Amino acid sequence: MAKLELSGIRKSFGPVEVLKGIDLTVExxxxxxFVGPSGCGKSTLLRLICGLDEITAGQMAIDGELVNDVPxxxxxxxxxxxxxxLYPHMSVAQNMGYALRLAGTPKDEIKSRVxxxxxxxxxxxxxxRKPRQLSGGQRQRVAxxxxxVRAPRIFLFDEPLSNLDAALRVDMRIEIARMKDDxxxxxxxxxxxxxEAMTLADRIVVLNAGKVEQIGxxxxxxxxxxxxxxxxxxxxxxxxxxxxxGRSADKAGIVAGGEVRLPAGLTEEPAxxxxxxxxxxxxxxxxxxxxxGKVTMTEHLGSDTYAYVALExxxxxxxxxxxxxxxxxxxxxxxxxxxxxxxxxxxxxxASLASAQPAALEAA
Amino acid sequence: MFDLxxxxxxxxxxxxxxxxxxxxxxxxxxxxxxxxxxxxxxxxVLPTFFPRDxxxxxxxxxxxxxxxxxxxxxxxxVSGASAAINTVLAVYAGYSFAxxxxxGRQPIMLFMLxxxxxxxxxxxxxxxxxxxxxxxLDTRPGLILSYIxxxxxxxxxxxxxxxxxxxxxxxxxxxxxxxxxxxxxxxIVLPISIPPVVTVFxxxxxxxxxxxxxxxxxxxxxxxxxxxxxxxxxxxxxxxxDWGGAMAASLVVxxxxxxxxxxxxxxxxxxxxxxxxx
Numbered sequence: 001m002a003k004l005e006l007s008g009i010r011k012s013f014g015p016v017e018v019l020k021g022i023d024l025t026v027e028x029x030x031x032x033x034f035v036g037p038s039g040c041g042k043s044t045l046l047r048l049i050c051g052l053d054e055i056t057a058g059q060m061a062i063d064g065e066l067v068n069d070v071p072x073x074x075x076x077x078x079x080x081x082x083x084x085x086l087y088p089h090m091s092v093a094q095n096m097g098y099a100l101r102l103a104g105t106p107k108d109e110i111k112s113r114v115x116x117x118x119x120x121x122x123x124x125x126x127x128x129r130k131p132r133q134l135s136g137g138q139r140q141r142v143a144x145x146x147x148x149v150r151a152p153r154i155f156l157f158d159e160p161l162s163n164l165d166a167a168l169r170v171d172m173r174i175e176i177a178r179m180k181d182d183x184x185x186x187x188x189x190x191x192x193x194x195x196e197a198m199t200l201a202d203r204i205v206v207l208n209a210g211k212v213e214q215i216g217x218x219x220x221x222x223x224x225x226x227x228x229x230x231x232x233x234x235x236x237x238x239x240x241x242x243x244x245x246g247r248s249a250d251k252a253g254i255v256a257g258g259e260v261r262l263p264a265g266l267t268e269e270p271a272x273x274x275x276x277x278x279x280x281x282x283x284x285x286x287x288x289x290x291x292x293g294k295v296t297m298t299e300h301l302g303s304d305t306y307a308y309v310a311l312e313x314x315x316x317x318x319x320x321x322x323x324x325x326x327x328x329x330x331x332x333x334x335x336x337x338x339x340x341x342x343x344x345x346x347x348x349x350x351a352s353l354a355s356a357q358p359a360a361l362e363a364a
Numbered sequence: 365m366f367d368l369x370x371x372x373x374x375x376x377x378x379x380x381x382x383x384x385x386x387x388x389x390x391x392x393x394x395x396x397x398x399x400x401x402x403x404x405x406x407x408x409v410l411p412t413f414f415p416r417d418x419x420x421x422x423x424x425x426x427x428x429x430x431x432x433x434x435x436x437x438x439x440x441x442v443s444g445a446s447a448a449i450n451t452v453l454a455v456y457a458g459y460s461f462a463x464x465x466x467x468g469r470q471p472i473m474l475f476m477l478x479x480x481x482x483x484x485x486x487x488x489x490x491x492x493x494x495x496x497x498x499x500x501l502d503t504r505p506g507l508i509l510s511y512i513x514x515x516x517x518x519x520x521x522x523x524x525x526x527x528x529x530x531x532x533x534x535x536x537x538x539x540x541x542x543x544x545x546x547x548x549x550x551x552i553v554l555p556i557s558i559p560p561v562v563t564v565f566x567x568x569x570x571x572x573x574x575x576x577x578x579x580x581x582x583x584x585x586x587x588x589x590x591x592x593x594x595x596x597x598x599x600x601x602x603x604x605x606d607w608g609g610a611m612a613a614s615l616v617v618x619x620x621x622x623x624x625x626x627x628x629x630x631x632x633x634x635x636x637x638x639x640x641x642x
Contacts (some may be wrong), residue, residue, distance in 0.1 A: 052536050073542025085537035089555045099541035146541075 002153035009058035020210040033197035036207035078147035079156040086131040093127040157189040228350040239274045256314030257291035261340040263354040271348040277321035279342035283335045290335030399611035422612035435594035446511035447569035458523030511572040526560040562631040
C-alpha cells in the first residue's frame, strides 16, 4: 500500500518529448486508469513508474520517498505486461517464484506464497505446467500471480486484457475488480478500452500527446469533460460535434439542420456544440428543439439501435442511440430532438464552456 | 503449395527429385563402395557399381598404418576449441548488438561483417604475417584464432538476428522482478536460446573441421596436423594415389560430423528457420 506522487514528470527519447510534464497524485489504495489514444504516452508513463525507463525530468515519490533512481525491484512495484511476458522455460510455480528467489527469500516461504497466490487465482492444478501448455486466460492469471506473490506496494497493469477474447475479457475484468477489493493495494491500469477504465477505476487520467487532459472520476469525465478532446474520447459511440455557424436573433445557435438553444452565461464565444448519442431522440420534422435530417443508415445491436442521421443541407452526420429494437424508416424527412440541458458547448480553443446538466446532477 | 495434379507435373517433379538426389548422393555412394573395393577392382577401366568382393583392407590400413588417430585428435581439439570460443563470444556480442543501444553499435557491426566480404584466401595472406609476429605460426592457438576470425562475424550475426526476436517485455519483466542484466541474460534469455546457440556451435565446428586451406598453410609440424591436410598428404601425394585408403579414411573422419548432426539436427533446423514465421 502506498501513495504515489508525480510532479513535473518529463520523458524524452532523443529529441522527441513523449511526456510533457505530468503532475499526478495517486492515493493509497486507489485504482487509477490511464487512458488515451495510441502514442499519447500512457504506457511510457507506466514504464517510468515501474522504473524500466529513466525519468528525464521531474520527481517521483512513493510514500514521500524520492524513487527516481531506485531500481524497479526496490520500489516495491509489480507490473503485469500486455503480452504476459511469462518465462517460457519455467513452470508456473517457477515463474511466480522468480522474483522472490532473486530477492533471496527462503524456499519454504516462496513455496507457501506461490501456493497461496495460485489458490486465490485458481491456478493450483497448473503449478508444474509450462506457459505454452496454458490457455490465454490462465497465462494472464499467472502473470497476475507473479505480481501478487511479491506483495507489492503498487500494482501496474499495462493493457492486461487486450490479448484476450471478448468473453474472457469480461471474466478477467471482474476478477481484477475482485482483486482490487480483496487486496486494497494501490493500482494503476493502462488501457485503451474505456469500458475497462470506466468500470474498474476510482479515477481516470485522460492523456493526450504527452499531457494530462483531465483527471476525474468516470462520471465526472462523462458528464463534465473539460475540453473537446475528453468529451470525444469518453463515451461510446462518441459524442456528436456540430460547428456553430452563427447566432440567431434570439441568441440560439445556428447549426446544420436548424437551431439549438444554448445555455445562458457563456464566458467565451462558443464555436462548437457537442451532444452524446444517448441524449438525442428521433421525432417528427419541425418539432420544437429539433434539427432536420434523414436517417441514412441504422445499426442493430439488439440492446440498442444506432441511427445515422444526415442533417439537412450539410454533410454533418449525427449518431442517435435508441434503446432496444427500433425499425427506423430510411431516407424519410425526420427531426432529431436535442435536449438543451444535455448540450456541451466548446470554445474555438476546445475548452468546455458549458456541460450537460442531467437531472441526477441537478438534484445533488 | 504446388499443384501436382497433372501427370506431366508429377513426372517432371519426380524426375527432378531423382536428378537432384543423384547429384547430391552419388559421390557419397561412390565413396562408400570404393572404400570396400579391392585395389584391383578400383583401377578397372570399366568401374563396377557394387563391389565384387567386399574387403575391409582399406579400413585396416587406415587404422594401423596411417596417423589418422592423431589427425582426428588434433582436429577435435582445434575445431572444438574454436567452436566453443566462437560461440561464447558470439552469444555475448550478438546479445549486446540486439538489445543494447550505444554509440557506434551499428558501425562496429558493419565493420565486423565486412570481414566476411573478403575471400578467405585473402584473409589468410594478412593473417600469416600477424601470426608470425606473435609467434603463433605452426601452433594450435594460432589456427584456432584464425578460424575464429573467419567464423565469428557470421556467428554474431546469426545470434544477433535471433536475439532481436526475443520480446523486450520478457526482459522488462525480469528486470521488474529484480534481475540484473547479466542475470536476465543467463537465466532467461540463454535458456530459451538453446537451438540457435547449438546451431552456431555446429556451424563453427563444421567450418574448422572441413577446412583445408588454413590448416595446410598455418600448420607445418606433422604432430599438429588436422584431418584435412592429413588425409590429402597421406593418400594423394606426388608419388601415389591410394583411392581406396582415401575413401575409407574420408568416411571415418566424416562420421563425427554426421553423428553430431543426426543428434542435433532437430536444434539445427529449428535454429536455421527460427523466426521465419513469426
